[in-house]
Amino acid sequence: MRRIGPVLEEMARRHLGAGTRSERRRSARERVLDALRRAQxxxxxxxxxxxxxxxxxxxxxxxxxxxxxxxRPRVVVADEPTTGQDALTRAQVVEELRILTAQGIAVLLLTHDLDVVRSLAEQVLVMRDGRIVESGCAGQVLGAPEHEYTQRLVESQLSAEPSEQDGGGEEASRALVGVHGLDAGHRRTTTLENVSLEIAEGERVALVGRSGSGKTTLARCIAGLHPARSGNIRLDGVDLPSRLRKRTREQLARIQYVFQDARASFNEFVPVLDQVARTAELLRGVQRPSAHAEALEMLARVGLAESTVRRRPAALSGGELQRAALVRALLSGPDLLICDEITSGLDTATQAGIVELLAELQQGAGCALLLITHDFGVVAHLAGRVAVIDQGRIVEQGAAAAVLTSPEHAATRALVAATAGAGEDAAGATLGRTRG
Incomplete structure (x- = not known):
């Protein structure tokens, strides 16, 4: 409900010493600008x-x-500070945290990103079910883990090397969704400029780019969640209304969105099962008993028991809610499934499970997949084609293997290099600490 600047300035003023009103205002402003710079x-x-x-x-x-x-803290508790960040920004955030420690500020890092742990942490504590199951120096714990759970976390980390997979629909000729000359933004800010993209039936397309480049805005425009300023979006050659409320029930059912924050996408007061089944009721006209039976069957397929999904969202883990969100979207029988950073903030084992599950569900449903992600490991394992967006424009498109191994545009090369560099830096840091 409040703008970013006034909130930051208010926080800065509360931590200032004595002084005149103008001095405090100027000091607060300087603190805000410095904090923004350090946070990239x-x-x-x-x-x-x-x-x-x-x-x-x-x-x-x-x-x-x-x-x-x-x-200006003495201790920073950084809870998933790199979640949802591109490789370049992630490296910058890690460097900023490293600078903080060099200045004598202690950092307690809570994260699922093992590369960030390798790059930054000196000591590691591994937790499971509220207990510390392993601890020690970073090089020892991640280089030669002893506990079974730690071993599983390390082994489950996805590689950014292109994998052998069909990519879904690469040979399809008919475009399911076509975006042509799309412009969009927020108030006076332009987020997308003259964007064009086609997605074929059954195809898996990954949309990658730096944080704030316009990936989510493009996906939300396709889903009708954000109005376009100009251009058009077509589904099977038919223009889609820009706004969600003007689309027909059939059009709503054919394009479904799975959000980055699964927990925030559920009503906290309603059992998960009721919310999942509601999709079949509203978009396919299924009667409530049949919708619940269909939802229970599909939820069981993804490993969610009836006793679990009859609870409210607060009683489920992030991974469980992400699986429920996938089922909720697929119950409409969509032709296009849009997944926005659905593996961010999950541990490596859960992330690998979600990637495998998504591939299985997408193939079973026969729908196309638009995957928004910063994780090139996820891209390598799921996508057949990649579109790179930079400053609101699509600057490169191609087969996933080609883009990941031989990027052409400078923005793509920077992202690929940063991803590769994170692994190399992390390996070097681990080796150095192990030798130490």
Whole structure:
């Protein structure tokens, strides 16, 4: 409900010493600009006037980091600070945290990203079910894990090397969804400019790019969740209304969206089963008893027992809610499934399970998949084709193997290099600590 700038300035003023009103205002402003710079965020007034919902998930995460930095802390508890970040931004955030430790600030890092742990942490504690199951120096714990759970986490980490998979629909000739000359933005800010993209029936397309480049805005435009300023979106050659409420029930059913924050996409007061089954009721006209039976059958297929899904969302883990969200979307019988960073914030074992499950469900449903992700490991294991977006424009498209191994555009090369560099730096850090 509040703009970013005033919130940061209010926090800064609460941590200032004595002084005149103008001095405190100037000092607060300086603190805010410094915190934005250190969190890798733009310091322009236009950015400070935006609301949180007008930011990408990665930008929101960095605003949270800026909120901590503006207070000039002695200890920073960083809870998943790199979730939803592209490889370049992730490396910058890690470097900023490293600088904080060099300045004598202690950092307690809570994360699922093992490369970040290898790059930054000195000591590691591995937790499961509320207990510490293994601890020690980073090189020892991640280089030669002893506990079965730690071993599973390390072994489940997805590689960014292209895998042998069909990609789904690569040979299809008919376009299911066509985006042509799309412009979109927030108020006076342009987020997308003259974007064109086609997705064939059954095809798996990954949309990658830096945080804030426009990936989620494009996906939300396709789903009718964000209005376009110009251009058109077609489904089977028929123009789709820009706004969700103007689309028919059939059009709503054919394009489904799975959100980055699965927990926030569920009503906290209603049992998960009721919310999942509601999709079949509303979009396919299935009667409630049949919808519940169909939902229970599909939820069981993804490993969610009836006793689990009859609870409210708070009683389920993030991985369980993500599986329930996938089932909820697929119950409409969609032709296009849009998955927005659905593996971010999950541990490596759960992430690998979600990737495998998504491939199985997508293939079984026969729908196309638009995958928004910063994780090139997920891209390598799921996508047949990749589209790279940079500053609101699609700058490169091609087969996933070609883009990941021989990128052509400078933005793509930077992302691929940063991903490769993270693995190399992490391996070097682990080796160095092991020798130490």
């Amino acid at each position: 965020l733009p310091a322009e007034q236009q950015f400070l006037r935006r609301y949180p919902h007008q930011l990408s998930g990665g930008q929101q995460q960095r605003v949270v980091l800026a909120q901590a930095l503006v207070c």
